[in-house]
Amino acid sequence: MTRKEFIEQVGIGAAALLIPGCFGACKKTSNSTSTSSSVDFTISVASGALATNGGYLIQNGVIIARTMAGAFIAVSATCTHAGGTLQYASSTNDFTCPVHGAAFDTSGNVINGPASTPLQKYITTLTGTSLRVHS
Ligand code: FES
Numbered sequence: 001m002t003r004k005e006f007i008e009q010v011g012i013g014a015a016a017l018l019i020p021g022c023f024g025a026c027k028k029t030s031n032s033t034s035t036s037s038s039v040d041f042t043i044s045v046a047s048g049a050l051a052t053n054g055g056y057l058i059q060n061g062v063i064i065a066r067t068m069a070g071a072f073i074a075v076s077a078t079c080t081h082a083g084g085t086l087q088y089a090s091s092t093n094d095f096t097c098p099v100h101g102a103a104f105d106t107s108g109n110v111i112n113g114p115a116s117t118p119l120q121k122y123i124t125t126l127t128g129t130s131l132r133v134h135s
Contacts, residue, residue, distance in 0.1 A: 054090030081115035
């Protein structure tokens with residue numbers, strides 16, 4: 001074996017060792033992205049803001065409101081215009097952004113600009129006093 005042949009053989013071997021490591025790193029990045037976009041958590045509504053009609057709170061990036069009729073609704077807490085943190089207005093049963101005045105209905109649809117993109121809406125399931133919020 002010549003010196004040139006030896007270097008070529010070692011180079012191919014090193015590349016073969018590095019390729020699986022690269023695929024592993026790429027896979028981890030993909031998994032972390034999908035985890036951060038999913039929502040699935042449970043909170044108690046026995047006490048606190050959600051114990052009474054008209055109350056709301058923000059948890060895990062989700063604004064959860066209890067309407068005056070007693071229904072639970074949940075949407076993304078971040079305004080789609082420029083990232084303001086939303087509030088729930090029980091008197092008008094909608095979500096408002098204090099930054100520039102956007103408003104969203106209980107399904108997350110825009111009812112007042114400047115936002116033009118709807119909010120992500122989440123499913124709420126009440127079991128006893130435990131409320132599950134999920135995608
Ligand atoms: S950030 Fe909400 S309306 Fe502009």
